[in-house]
Amino acid sequence: MASPAVLMRLVASAYSVAEKAAAIVRKVMAGGDLGIVEKCGANDLQTKADRLVQMSICSSLSRKFPKLTIIGEEDLPSYDVDEELIENGQYEEILKKTCPPQYSTIKEEELVVWVDPLDGTKEYTEGLLDHVTVLIGIAYGGKAIAGIINQPYYNYEAGADAVLGRTIWGVLGLGAFGFQLKEVPDGKHIIITTRSHSSKMVNDCIGAMNPDTVVRVGGAGNKVIHLIEGKASAYVFASPGCKKWDTCAPEAILHAVGGKLTDIHGNSLHYNKEVKHMNSAGVLATLRNFDYYASRVPDSVKQALVP
Numbered sequence: 001m002a003s004p005a006v007l008m009r010l011v012a013s014a015y016s017v018a019e020k021a022a023a024i025v026r027k028v029m030a031g032g033d034l035g036i037v038e039k040c041g042a043n044d045l046q047t048k049a050d051r052l053v054q055m056s057i058c059s060s061l062s063r064k065f066p067k068l069t070i071i072g073e074e075d076l077p078s079y080d081v082d083e084e085l086i087e088n089g090q091y092e093e094i095l096k097k098t099c100p101p102q103y104s105t106i107k108e109e110e111l112v113v114w115v116d117p118l119d120g121t122k123e124y125t126e127g128l129l130d131h132v133t134v135l136i137g138i139a140y141g142g143k144a145i146a147g148i149i150n151q152p153y154y155n156y157e158a159g160a161d162a163v164l165g166r167t168i169w170g171v172l173g174l175g176a177f178g179f180q181l182k183e184v185p186d187g188k189h190i191i192i193t194t195r196s197h198s199s200k201m202v203n204d205c206i207g208a209m210n211p212d213t214v215v216r217v218g219g220a221g222n223k224v225i226h227l228i229e230g231k232a233s234a235y236v237f238a239s240p241g242c243k244k245w246d247t248c249a250p251e252a253i254l255h256a257v258g259g260k261l262t263d264i265h266g267n268s269l270h271y272n273k274e275v276k277h278m279n280s281a282g283v284l285a286t287l288r289n290f291d292y293y294a295s296r297v298p299d300s301v302k303q304a305l306v307p
């Protein structure tokens with residue numbers, strides 16, 4: 001058999017790297033010293049877990065795939081990585097799948113990897129552990145085409161017998177795996193949004209959508225998991241603040257199951273390496289009925305959020 005396509009080898013490695021990352025996230029929390037640093041005020045934090053996980057993911061992937069462009073959230077001084085942080089494994093189940101033909105000849109140097117080592121840091125520091133995810137997004141030609149979301153504390157309240165943590169992954173044209181796809185019942189409008197980065201505009205935009213329920217949780221990864229598991233119908237964030245590493249992996253997984261993630265105007269996000277990191281025009285995402293939510297965004301919100 002021909003050797004697997006670069007994309008599938010990268011996804012298989014990133015899966016294992018994300019599992020190692022989750023173990024680091026849990027170990028730092030169990031150790032009790034989070035080493036919290038304020039990057040830009042109390043609502044933009046970095047912990048020892050953010051730092052160690054970024055080193056682990058970036059170093060592990062760049063050793064195996066030296067020509068990749070990898071962009072991580074954290075600004076770290078140059079470092080000698082501890083060998084304990086390196087993960088060499090690859091998830092064999094992914095290598096058994098056939099790469100979608102349109103991606104089978106992609107070269108390593110054409111891929112851009114967006115890494116959020118710990119999404120939901122604020123919630124991590126507050127003990128809302130199942131809001132936390134590790135995000136590895138893969139882009140080609142400016143488009144999010146594959147992603148891995150690890151949820152290190154999935155099941156943490158389900159009792160000692162439950163398996164702790166899970167990894168969800170997806171590739172455009174192949175599908176997404178590691179969870180049960182579900183839709184919100186009865187066409188209810190359940191809007192999911194930020195809990196720690198709210199504003200009048202964020203709330204006005206949600207209000208205009210006629211919500212039955214508003215769910216406020218941390219993390220972009222966590223919110224997209226709610227969409228694909230039928231726990232929320234739209235992720236609405238009418239504010240700057242969310243970055244490309246927050247949206248790349250979740251977008252790829254959502255798109256792989258037929259959903260849509262864009263800015264608040266309905267414009268696609270771009271993930272080429274030169275792109276501005278900030279998603280200045282907010283985020284709008286759904287599994288189904290995207291047009292309904294897009295049509296409800298007030299003009300005043302659109303005018304205030306310039307891409």
Ligand code: AMP
Nearest residue numbers: 044120194196197218219220241242246
């Ligand atoms: P949230 O929904 O508030 O958890 O935000 C999703 C992602 O976007 C997280 O990684 C946040 O850190 C980031 N984010 C959103 N708004 C802001 C902001 N105002 N400042 C810094 N980061 C933000």
Ligand code: MG
Nearest residue numbers: 116119120246
């Ligand atoms: Mg994040």
Ligand code: MG
Nearest residue numbers: 073116118119
């Ligand atoms: Mg982060």
